[in-house]
Amino acid sequence: MGDYADLAGVRTWYETEGFGDPLVLLHGGLCTNDTWGAQRPGLAASYRVHLPERRAHGHTPDVEGPLSYTDMAGDTVAFLESVVGGPAHLVGWSDGGVVALLTALARPDLVRRMVVIGANFRPAPESFVAPKMLDALTPDSAGMAFFRELYAAASPDGPDHWPAVATRMIDMWRTQPTLDAGDLAAVRAPTLVMTGDDDLMTLEHTAALYRGLHDARLAVIPGASHLVPLERPAEVDRMILDHLAGGESETMMPVLRAHPPESPGRGAAA
Structure with missing residues (x-):
């Protein structure tokens, strides 16, 4: 079921389903709630799932000015x-x-608890396997066709507004986010960091994210890409549910978790 909520000047579309503790699913850039289709049934069986579409995404209209991760976090x-x-x-x-x-x-x-999938804490030139891929992206390029279709099908601003949104999103990817080791160490929510072994983000960057967080677990899915929730839905759902259920990780031979430092994180973040 979908509805709009007026949030500080951003009329935000969201959907809800399921029962239980609240769980918020945050889609990828230029995507919509449709991309969570493989996860929704399994997660809604255990949680009250909320799916907001961010400003300039899906059914949520665009706003004036540049797009930023900070503003989206505020939303x-x-x-x-x-x-x-x-x-x-x-x-x-x-x-x-x-x-x-x-x-x-x-x-x-x-x-409460978090799962981040294929995420980065530094901008594309510092975190992407192939940072120059952004140079080939324009609103009309073939690499943006999938996103153009999602936008045209849902946006209340109409398909003609697509170039304005796409251009600002590409600019955002080039320069954001700009978190550092101190920021990562300040995140206290227990976090599962998940990635495919052929993700857009380098494994080194993902490892730095994992090591920089105060309380984190790492899952690298073999034979998977940045689209791992679509490629390995059952495996992804199982790991999400296991992590959200809580409990301490107990291993027979702990190293990082044997005497975790208070700061920064549990290791060095690049």
Whole structure:
């Protein structure tokens, strides 16, 4: 079921389903809630799932000015306060993972546990396997066809507004996010960092994210890409549910977790 919520000047479309503790799914950049189709049934069987579409995405209209992860995190805080009504688990994919991290930094009281999938904490030139891929992206390029179709099918601003949104999103990817080791160490929500072994983000960058967080687990899915929730839905769902259920990780031969430092994170973040 979908509806709009007026959040600090952003008329935000969201959907809800299921029963239980609240869980917010944060989609990827230029995507819509449709991309969560493989996860929704399994997660809604255990949680009250909330799916907001961010500003200039899906059914949510664009706003004036540049697009930023910080503003999107602010929208997510407002959504948690006014729609969810309190703290929730967050699962963020790609850009949604960045927004989840920033939300946890801004309002730790509103974030219980997190899963971030294919997320980065530095801009594309510093985190992407092939950073020059952005040079080939324009609103009309073949690489943007999938996103153009999603936008045209849902946006209340109409398909003619697509170039304005796409251009600003590409600019955002080039320069954001700009988190550092201190920011990562300040995130206190227990976090599962998930990636495919052939993700857009380098494995080194993902490892730095994992090591930089105060309380994190790492899952690298073999034979998977940045689209791992679509490629390995059952495996992804199982790991999400296991992590959200909580409990300490107990291993027979702990190293990082044997005597974790208080700061920064549990290791060095590049």
